[in-house]
Amino acid sequence: xxxxxxxxxxxxxxxxxxxxxxxxxxxxxxxxxxxxxxxxxxxxxxxxxxxxxxxxxxxxxxxxxxxxxxxxxxxxxxxxxxxxxxxxxxxxxxxxxxxxxxxxxxxxxxxxxxxxxxxxxxxxxxxxxxxxxxxxxxxxxxxxxxxxxxxxxxxxxxxxxxxxxxxxxxxxxxxxxxxxxxxxxxxxxxxxxxxxxxxxxxxxxxxxxxxxxxxxxxxxxxxxxxxxxxxxxxxxxxxxxxxxxxxxxxxxxxxxxxxxxxxxxxxxxxxxxxxxxxxxxxxxxxxxxxxxxxxxxxxxxxxxxxxxxxxxxxxxxxxxxxxxxxxxxxxxxxxxxxxxxxxxxxxxxxxxxxxxxxxxxxxxxxxxxxxxxxxxxxxxxxxxxxxxxxxxxxxxxxxxxxxxxxxxxxxxxxxxxxxxxxxxxxxxxxxxxxxxxxxxxxxxxxxxxxxxxxxxxxxxxxxxxxxxxxxxxxxxxxxxxxxxxxxxxxxxxxxxxxxxxxxxxxxxxxxxxxxxxxxxxxxxxxxxxxxxxxxxxxxxxxxxxxxxxxxxxxxxxxxxxxxxxxxxxxxxxxxxxxxxxxxxxxxxxxxxxxxxxxxxxxxxxxxxxxxxxxxxxxxxxxxxxxxxxxxxxxxxxxxxxxxxxxxxxxxxxxxxxxxxxxxxxxxxxxxxxxxxxxxxxxxxxxxxxxxxxxxxxxxxxxxxxxxxxxxxxxxxxxxxxxxxxxxxxxxxxxxxxxxxxxxxxxxxxxxxxxxxxxxxxxxxxxxxxxxxxxxxxxxxxxxxxxxxxxxxxxxxxxxxxxxxxxxxxxxxxxxxxxxxxxxxxxxxxxxxxxxxxxxxxxxxxxxxxxxxxxxxxxxxxxxxxxxxxxxxxxxxxxxxxxxxxxxxxxxxxxxxx
Numbered sequence: 001x002x003x004x005x006x007x008x009x010x011x012x013x014x015x016x017x018x019x020x021x022x023x024x025x026x027x028x029x030x031x032x033x034x035x036x037x038x039x040x041x042x043x044x045x046x047x048x049x050x051x052x053x054x055x056x057x058x059x060x061x062x063x064x065x066x067x068x069x070x071x072x073x074x075x076x077x078x079x080x081x082x083x084x085x086x087x088x089x090x091x092x093x094x095x096x097x098x099x100x101x102x103x104x105x106x107x108x109x110x111x112x113x114x115x116x117x118x119x120x121x122x123x124x125x126x127x128x129x130x131x132x133x134x135x136x137x138x139x140x141x142x143x144x145x146x147x148x149x150x151x152x153x154x155x156x157x158x159x160x161x162x163x164x165x166x167x168x169x170x171x172x173x174x175x176x177x178x179x180x181x182x183x184x185x186x187x188x189x190x191x192x193x194x195x196x197x198x199x200x201x202x203x204x205x206x207x208x209x210x211x212x213x214x215x216x217x218x219x220x221x222x223x224x225x226x227x228x229x230x231x232x233x234x235x236x237x238x239x240x241x242x243x244x245x246x247x248x249x250x251x252x253x254x255x256x257x258x259x260x261x262x263x264x265x266x267x268x269x270x271x272x273x274x275x276x277x278x279x280x281x282x283x284x285x286x287x288x289x290x291x292x293x294x295x296x297x298x299x300x301x302x303x304x305x306x307x308x309x310x311x312x313x314x315x316x317x318x319x320x321x322x323x324x325x326x327x328x329x330x331x332x333x334x335x336x337x338x339x340x341x342x343x344x345x346x347x348x349x350x351x352x353x354x355x356x357x358x359x360x361x362x363x364x365x366x367x368x369x370x371x372x373x374x375x376x377x378x379x380x381x382x383x384x385x386x387x388x389x390x391x392x393x394x395x396x397x398x399x400x401x402x403x404x405x406x407x408x409x410x411x412x413x414x415x416x417x418x419x420x421x422x423x424x425x426x427x428x429x430x431x432x433x434x435x436x437x438x439x440x441x442x443x444x445x446x447x448x449x450x451x452x453x454x455x456x457x458x459x460x461x462x463x464x465x466x467x468x469x470x471x472x473x474x475x476x477x478x479x480x481x482x483x484x485x486x487x488x489x490x491x492x493x494x495x496x497x498x499x500x501x502x503x504x505x506x507x508x509x510x511x512x513x514x515x516x517x518x519x520x521x522x523x524x525x526x527x528x529x530x531x532x533x534x535x536x537x538x539x540x541x542x543x544x545x546x547x548x549x550x551x552x553x554x555x556x557x558x559x560x561x562x563x564x565x566x567x568x569x570x571x572x573x574x575x576x577x578x579x580x581x582x583x584x585x586x587x588x589x590x591x592x593x594x595x596x597x598x599x600x601x602x603x604x605x606x607x608x609x610x611x612x613x614x615x616x617x618x619x620x621x622x623x624x625x626x627x628x629x630x631x632x633x634x635x636x637x638x639x640x641x642x643x644x645x646x647x648x649x650x651x652x653x654x655x656x657x658x659x660x661x662x663x664x665x666x667x668x669x670x671x672x673x674x675x676x677x678x679x680x681x682x683x684x685x686x687x688x689x690x691x692x693x694x695x696x697x698x699x700x701x702x703x704x705x706x707x708x709x710x711x712x713x714x715x716x717x718x719x720x721x722x723x724x725x726x727x728x729x730x731x732x733x734x735x736x737x738x739x740x741x742x743x744x745x746x747x748x749x750x751x752x753x754x755x756x757x758x759x760x761x762x763x764x765x766x767x768x769x770x771x772x773x774x775x776x777x778x779x780x781x782x783x784x785x786x787x788x789x790x791x792x793x794x795x796x797x798x799x800x801x802x803x804x805x806x807x808x809x810x811x812x813x814x815x816x817x818x819x820x821x822x823x824x825x826x827x828x829x830x831x832x833x834x835x836x837x838x839x840x841x842x843x844x845x846x847x848x849x850x851x852x853x854x855x856x857x858x859x860x861x862x863x864x865x866x867x868x869x870x871x872x873x874x875x876x877x878x879x880x881x882x883x884x885x886x887x888x889x890x891x892x893x894x895x896x897x
């Protein structure tokens with residue numbers, strides 16, 4: 001019997017999968033699964049693929065030798081399954097199986113793989129098993145660290161790096177006369193090396209600078225290995241096979257099967273981008289580009305990674321300008337796909353609907369780009385549900401077979417947010433991208449998805465200091481990976497723009513590039529060690545002046561709303577807290593001649609009601625709302641209004657807030673053309689103005705606002721600049737408005753408010769350090785720090801930071817003797833029955849009675865996501881209540897509803 005046949009006999013005894021009860025097709029040989037995965041990886045690293053070329057360029061290795069090395073290592077990803085301890089857990093009884101070790105299997109096979117490799121690779125190198133260059137005499141000790149870095153992405157294919165810790169190789173790899181675990185693994189490696197003939201770049205492995213580059217890229221390589229493992233485990237395309245054959249014979253079979261799974265899931269080839277021509281190419285109409293869009297069409301692209309920051313007023317066409325740049329970058333070979341990252345789920349939904357089938361225009365008619373929505377509640381988006389369950393958005397250039405193939409691909413990608421960033425075109429929250437920086441399992445898949453993407457981040461001004469710090473690290477990594485990014489904003493402080501450019505330059509390995517322009521609107525273009533700042537013109541149609549008026553009492557605001565109702569206007573009042581909004585809504589309903597025309601919208605609704613109310617708001621205040629619908633409408637709302645909805649009001653009142661938020665709110669005042677209206681005027685409810693305020697200046701009259709915006713100096717500076725200028729004038733006063741609030745010196749702040757400013761500065765430093773502490777050190781490579789294990793699953797690490805943690809609360813109701821969901825009978829009732837509250841608020845809710853424990857467990861078993869929620873029976877809570885009109889109320893109101 002040949003050596004290869006001997007090895008096959010060993011493989012037969014070490015099956016990697018078992019399917020009891022299916023005679024004749026009961027198992028899939030370990031060797032075959034390893035080759036299935038490697039075959040997928042082989043196709044994904046075809047020399048003509050941009051990812052392969054990018055890796056080869058950065059690593060200084062030709063594409064074909066690089067492919068053979070990485071695919072060889074990928075074939076070893078399940079080496080730990082050669083342990084008899086692993087076979088014991090599967091209860092395999094194949095004929096010829098070695099006698100069990102008699103010890104329980106307490107370790108994952110990925111750790112066992114590291115254990116086996118670390119113990120034996122040096123001997124295998126000497127014996128020629130690894131096809132190591134025979135003339136290389138490098139001492140093994142010099143290769144220890146390079147080989148550890150090289151192998152880490154492959155043994156960590158289950159979504160996180162692994163180490164052996166204190167494991168002992170003898171405890172898991174036994175030996176007897178019949179079969180030797182280590183011998184089986186050795187023979188497999190020897191025969192596998194004959195199939196793909198790995199290229200070992202010995203000189204590069206000894207180069208510390210090269211290792212630094214590899215470590216940076218190892219996250220992408222780990223993502224590629226994980227994706228290959230997922231696709232290579234697809235039983236529909238890799239059916240179970242226990243027939244013994246040579247590795248070379250099975251390799252040919254696996255390569256064909258791998259082609260099929262890649263075709264089905266959309267990874268067979270990247271879509272083919274086409275050059276940008278004009279907006280008419282997209283919209284089939286003669287459209288005049290805005291000044292920003294004209295600059296996006298004309299600006300010279302650089303070689304290599306580059307960053308664009310687009311600052312312009314609402315209505316300047318920033319989204320379309322970003323798309324123009326993105327298509328030009330794709331056509332120039334700077335990426336294969338796009339990811340639009342937005343601050344909220346609502347803005348993500350709006351962008352998903354806005355893009356429609358526009359993404360098809362970026363690629364050739366033969367391409368079938370996948371298009372996926374990525375956020376935690378995307379199942380509730382009806383457009384997305386239709387897209388993945390039926391045909392993709394229609395296009396006359398696509399045949400039915402193309403649409404169905406595109407749908408199949410999108411459906412596979414939509415199965416998990418972990419996969420969503422792998423789509424050719426993705427829209428979702430910024431959180432989905434930032435999770436690639438944090439120790440979440442399978443974060444490398446997210447980084448793989450971003451590696452060849454043009455990253456477009458909208459509303460970058462909306463991120464707090466914690467998220468800004470994460471964004472800086474994401475931009476630096478994206479630059480190191482060779483990507484491009486486009487950032488969109490209406491109101492960005494100069495210091496924030498400088499920090500974003502600094503992060504990009506740091507990722508490229510250059511010194512910070514000092515910015516200087518104070519023009520607005522502005523396009524900033526940052527490349528390899530250089531930057532350009534280009535002032536832009538503004539269309540007359542989007543130049544706005546919103547007069548500012550002042551109110552000091554809630555009663556004054558209610559009177560203004562009443563006058564607006566009598567005039568037949570539609571009015572929006574943006575409050576800073578939910579409790580203030582509920583109180584104002586109740587007061588307005590009491591005076592409204594038609595209370596049904598008074599809406600309340602905030603974040604403390606169950607999703608079933610929030611979705612309904614959002615639809616109502618858009619119908620009454622949206623772009624297509626009619627005069628008869630709008631007449632006398634009143635919306636009492638919170639920050640959720642400014643963050644998500646494309647609506648406009650005839651009149652607007654706002655609680656005082658930092659200047660950038662007031663500018664954003666004012667952007668929804670008379671946003672759309674509706675004939676003759678009074679000039680726009682924003683009424684701001686604020687404390688009486690004081691040149692020398694006391695420390696409690698804000699809290700005396702606006703306790704809720706003080707709780708939300710604890711840095712009272714921002715509120716005082718906002719009030720000061722608006723009182724002096726008398727209006728929000730865009731774009732002419734944009735820089736002055738922003739910089740006089742966010743860039744003023746401490747000398748300009750009243751002494752009583754200095755402490756608040758200092759506390760905010762200290763808090764920013766603390767949360768910045770916390771963000772850095774929470775993120776993975778991507779430059780250190782895909783590896784585990786045994787001294788500080790960031791990957792502990794009990795760690796509460798998130799993409800956002802708040803003063804208080806939030807909890808998902810699921811609303812329940814009683815039906816006969818059991819519990820049902822609040823939205824029982826609805827599609828996705830488990831998600832629609834939830835709302836999110838702060839921990840301190842959740843503590844006020846009544847606990848679920850003990851008698852309902854069994855019924856609650858049954859619901860959790862049926863809806864797995866409920867295991868991470870807090871149950872609440874509002875109808876049996878004496879202190880708190882829920883109503884579809886006002887949401888969660890944590891204390892009974894004194895006045896009658």
